[in-house]
Amino acid sequence: MTKVRSDYIRPVDFKNGRVDMTHGGGGRAMAQLIEELFARAFANEWLAQGNDNALFSVPGGRMVMATDSHVVSPLEFPGGDIGCLAVHGTINDVAMSGARPLYLAAGFILEEGFPLASLKRIVESMAAAARDAGVPIVTGDTKVVEQGKGDGVFITTTGIGFVPPGVEISGDRARPGDAVLVSGTIGDHGVAIMSLRENLTFETTIRSDTAALHGLVASMVASVPTIRCLRDPTRGGLGTTLNEFARQSAVGMLIHEAKIPVRAEVSAACEFLGLDPLYVANEGKLIAICPPEDATRLLDTMRAHPQGADAAIIGEVVADTHRFVQMETSFGGRRVVDWLTGEQLPRIC
């Protein structure tokens, strides 16, 4: 049998080529890019079917769905890039319900003129992240916008997952007396990104903490099924996430500055940039709230997992109709940890 001749005589030039309008035009150039880049990198049975959708069976019970758009600048940073970030971000949003993530969908908005070599690196990083996490990217979409109307590449990912029976995790379930835990050091991602900002060049050894947390969540849920709230403190950081919980659950929080894990390099960078690590973004950490009697067991479980080695109990939920998050400072005073005002930084995830 003779081999079917490829439709495309010349392969996509991933060395010197650039994205042009035809890559989003719906014609042959787009089909070739999808085949030679996306389908090859993400390689799975659903993409191989070549449909505009992915068909799969789901287990009976409760499903969760989450979506996340990624517009980070710069696209590549110490410890990761927009590709793996787009996979981790959505997997984490799904996992924070206690769910086991099953499938991802990905939408790309590419800017005309963006180097195909960079796109290839990003897509391959995304594929590797999905493979490592065991969550396939089963369907996707590509659009191209004119030069000046995008910023290289924007990626939106959507994920679905299955919630095990008996698990009830939601931001509105915190009760006075509950313990507040964090899975590790805060602020790593935000500082890694900042170190590369064009007008803010400083050298740091900090790497982004971007990671998929569903493995950690699975072991936490298995050991302490009574976990009430889970959330990954991305944009807005720890301070903002605690305020979200306080508002949803109509409670207050009291946390202790001395117990919050922060790397020395991160606090030094925050110090001279005038930032507060409480509001700096994370991409591989989670906050958990559980009944006080389960706190030690949860902490031990988290610490036994590589992604929770630096976990700590940082405070407790208190009754407060004003829903303030308060912090006992290391200095001995008390202050409000307010919602983040404006934004600490443009576009970090």
Added chain:
Amino acid sequence: MKYIEEFRDGELARRIATRIRAEAHPERSYNLMEFCGGHTHAISRYGIKDLLPGNVNMIHGPGCPVCVLPIGRIDNAIELATHHSAIVCTYADTMRVPASNGLSLMKAKARGADIRMVYSAADALRIAQDNPTREVVFFAIGFETTTPPTAIIIRQAQALGLTNFTVFCNHVLTPAAITHILESPEVRELGIVPLDGFIGPAHVSTVIGSQPYEYFAEEYQRPVVIAGFEPLDVMQAILMLVRQLNDGRAEVENEFTRAVTRQGNEKAKSLVAEVFELRPSFEWRGLGEVPYSALRIKPEYAEFDAERRFGITYRSVPDNKACECGAILRGVKKPVDCKLFGTVCTPENPMGSCMVSSEGACAAHYSYGRFKDIEVRAA
């Protein structure tokens, strides 16, 4: 962090607090103004008030560079970007200061004005080099701390022969503002603002030294203790002020000896003197026109003066009628005395300038301290 954590030690703080409590005479009060926003921020962020006895009161001063910028100057900066199509570069917080017609630099940017946030004056110069066909204006604000870098970039622009770079100078002077407060009728005649002593600026004093404060310590009989911005610096300065007041002394003392000398930084001062000269008068938000309280660019450097190049005319714009920023900046009122505080005026939608910068009295109280105004029950 070496050399920082040492100044945030809670145990030491409690020891100083015990001394303050032991030495402060219960029958009198100690009303101390921290001039600088940096101190205001430290007091709120570290909860220093919790450590002080009830008769030691901290009054927030006007030393927040963003807070004292009058609306008219922000309007001018917006005009530079919109009418003269210049790239206007400025420091972060300035972006959010409310201007006329519901605008701010940030809102003007959203409407298409080319306004860019920079972290240092040198970045503005680089933007001018990178955009040779555009006019680039550095909207320079701040006290004596940020003035020397502005002087440096003006000299560099001259050395580089840049023709597209100018500075819109709004640098203001600390001693003039303190004198103005002490001369105000509220302090001098009416005694509305009891003002017993000052915590003197940290970074400003590294440039100007401790000597400029000697005049008003002597003239107005108010002690001044120059202090660093770390919380232990502030605690120590409060103790030193309590001791001076107990002894009936009115001297300039320096808690911040690790950075401040009597003479200050001679090199920085001479650089500033070479490029800038005194303005006869300048409007401060909250304080009004203050004589000889600000700097302008000398005629020798006229080609780098945005006010000259673009023929900027200043128009004074009154604050919102209900806004108490003026009284708050003079120490006459507290943030909670303002009807707008926390209602229509919040850090997200600041009406007055004190709500803009984290160093502003209102923003600091809103962000860190407002829970103290209302009852909060612990579990």
